[in-house]
Amino acid sequence: MKHGAGLARAAAVIAVLVLVAGALLMAGSGMAYRAGLLPLGTAFDTLRYGVFTAMGAGVLGIVILLVAGWGRRIGSALTGALVAVGAAAMLAVPYGHWQQAQRVPPIHDITTDMRDPPAFVALVEARERAPNAVDYPGEDTARQQREAYPDIGPLRLRAPLSTVREAVVEEVHAQGWELAAVSGERIEATATTRWFGFRDDVVIRLREENDSVRVDMRSASRVGRSDVGANAARIRAYLDALERRVAVTD
Numbered sequence: 001m002k003h004g005a006g007l008a009r010a011a012a013v014i015a016v017l018v019l020v021a022g023a024l025l026m027a028g029s030g031m032a033y034r035a036g037l038l039p040l041g042t043a044f045d046t047l048r049y050g051v052f053t054a055m056g057a058g059v060l061g062i063v064i065l066l067v068a069g070w071g072r073r074i075g076s077a078l079t080g081a082l083v084a085v086g087a088a089a090m091l092a093v094p095y096g097h098w099q100q101a102q103r104v105p106p107i108h109d110i111t112t113d114m115r116d117p118p119a120f121v122a123l124v125e126a127r128e129r130a131p132n133a134v135d136y137p138g139e140d141t142a143r144q145q146r147e148a149y150p151d152i153g154p155l156r157l158r159a160p161l162s163t164v165r166e167a168v169v170e171e172v173h174a175q176g177w178e179l180a181a182v183s184g185e186r187i188e189a190t191a192t193t194r195w196f197g198f199r200d201d202v203v204i205r206l207r208e209e210n211d212s213v214r215v216d217m218r219s220a221s222r223v224g225r226s227d228v229g230a231n232a233a234r235i236r237a238y239l240d241a242l243e244r245r246v247a248v249t250d
Contacts, residue, residue, distance in 0.1 A: 107145060
């Protein structure tokens with residue numbers, strides 16, 4: 001009886017250690033890439049190992065819960081349950097990203113104007129050092145964008161150009177982006193993602209049209225074939241916030 005209890009406790013401790021190892025691998029992959037300690041491919045491999053480790057911890061936790069619960073070893077059963085729940089919580093984020101990746105096309109350059117995309121100027125040098133192109137990829141990307149994000153389009157604001165420009169810059173700061181340039185009717189900035197610190201570049205173009213200002217926007221990732229929908233989400237969120245900001249200003 002005591003021997004069985006000892007095995008259950010040991011298994012519970014191992015499950016906790018495996019869960020911690022998975023958490024360290026998953027969290028550390030992004031941190032190490034941001035710090036320049038790992039190249040992107042190795043960082044993704046580390047993340048993948050962390051996911052597999054967390055899955056193993058979750059399975060082990062469920063087994064411990066069932067076996068220890070059957071043997072009325074409450075402490076070990078509770079530990080197994082906590083490990084299983086912790087593993088599920090850890091895996092929710094990468095699983096959500098994986099699901100999103102299956103729903104969206106493998107593109108990384110999104111714009112509200114596919115016929116005449118806003119061009120990067122101040123950020124050209126930074127983008128030339130990155131794997132992804134400076135210029136808009138072309139019709140194939142536009143076609144995939146139209147199919148996946150039919151709602152992405154320009155914003156028209158009934159306000160003076162100077163008011164809109166000021167609101168655009170204010171909202172760039174509010175989003176926490178790094179402002180690169182404000183030049184006439186073009187504003188450029190860089191957004192940094194939280195986990196891996198990916199740098200995505202944004203250019204916003206303003207054009208007066210009759211009694212309104214047309215706002216076009218382009219958001220493009222520097223690395224990666226697919227942005228998993230991040231650039232489209234960024235454009236939606238920014239233009240919605242900008243519209244509210246201009247409405248309050250008026």
